[in-house]
Ligand code: PEP
């Protein structure tokens with residue numbers, strides 16, 4: 001039955017009752033983007049720009065950056081592409097931006113924070129993004145990783161505006177950002193939940209350590225509460241701003257249903273997960289997804305949350 005259902009996925013993310021949830025892909029460069037488009041992705045929800053430059057020990061020139069980003073944009077004409085500014089540090093060190101001697105790299109100068117120690121790199125990247133976007137048909141959105149405060153979100157939005165970029169957003173991957181999403185969304189156009197880091201920081205469990213894997217799962221009710229609070233902060237004065245998910249959680253079909261039930265507006269994942277997530281989403285109404293979100297939030301452990309939700313999704317058997 002699962003295989004038959006998977007074959008039914010037509011590339012558009014929607015629930016059984018027609019609630020649209022665009023299914024986007026996470027990519028690290030043009031080759032990934034071409035594969036994601038072929039797999040039916042409706043756009044890119046996370047372009048990890050540091051992946052374009054992992055082998056570099058010096059900052060790439062603006063021209064090199066324009067070429068790398070344009071390659072991704074060109075795979076998605078007329079579609080949304082969310083580019084993330086360099087997320088250097090911790091699990092993704094870049095020699096030209098990160099200090100390898102930090103005692104706690106996950107709590108160190110990483111992501112947006114590299115702008116504190118290496119001023120200019122972010123401005124040059126944003127000008128490269130603007131140049132690449134100008135010559136392409138993609139709908140380019142840009143977001144900063146590792147944002148902790150509304151003030152940082154505002155500073156990033158100002159840099160985007162100065163570069164001529166119209167749709168600034170930030171990642172919510174630090175618990176403080178989830179707790180202050182309303183203030184953050186007062187300053188930027190959208191947020192995207194990075195559940196990999198959000199889980200690591202909520203559970204105080206290094207995402208790279210195997211012995212902590214049972215703690216380090218986005219099925220943890222505490223992580224789901226942070227997702228719920230982020231969405232609650234996105235609904236102000238009758239309008240709401242987009243809240244996507246671009247962490248690995250979006251690639252787990254049962255968890256994707258829970259995330260939709262919690263109110264997230266888009267899901268971005270590795271291209272190979274698109275059809276499975278699309279098929280499971282198409283098997284439930286929005287109301288049922290909301291019911292499953294309530295079940296997961298009420299569970300007393302991650303294991304119980306996952307088992308209780310999966311028990312109600314027989315399509316996954
Ligand atoms: C995340 O933290 O969930 C995320 C999408 O970013 P990365 O895995 O690149 O840190």
Ligand code: MG
Nearest residue numbers: 173194196197
């Ligand atoms: Mg992250």
